[in-house]
Amino acid sequence: MRQIDHLINGVSLAATSGRASPVFNPATGERTANLGLASVEDVDAAVAAANEGVDRNSNETNVPLPQPSGRTHR
Numbered sequence: 001m002r003q004i005d006h007l008i009n010g011v012s013l014a015a016t017s018g019r020a021s022p023v024f025n026p027a028t029g030e031r032t033a034n035l036g037l038a039s040v041e042d043v044d045a046a047v048a049a050a051n052e053g054v055d056r057n058s059n060e061t062n063v064p065l066p067q068p069s070g071r072t073h074r
Contacts, residue, residue, distance in 0.1 A: 001031070001032075001033060001034055002032065002033040002034070003020075003033065003034050003036065004023065004033050004034065004035045004036065005036055006036065006038060006042055006046065008042070008045050008046045008049050009045075009049035009052075009053075013042070013045075014036055015036025015037055015038055015039065015042055016039045016041055016042055017036070017037050017038060017039035017042065019036075019037040020034040020035060020036050020037060021034070021035045021037055022034060022035075023035050
């Protein structure tokens with residue numbers, strides 16, 4: 001059965017918790033994969049990688065966000 005891992009800092013890593021959750025095809029009810037459940041250490045690694053990415057890119061030019069037009073769609 002297919003195992004779905006975590007993608008942290010561009011690298012596919014298996015969950016270290018030793019726990020998994022089944023993934024089902026909603027159309028057929030067939031179990032198609034196992035999703036590794038994150039441990040505290042997995043989450044810490046993901047947050048650290050995200051913070052490194054923000055720090056690494058903090059010197060880049062900030063692009064202004066688009067401003068709302070004030071119009072509503074009906």
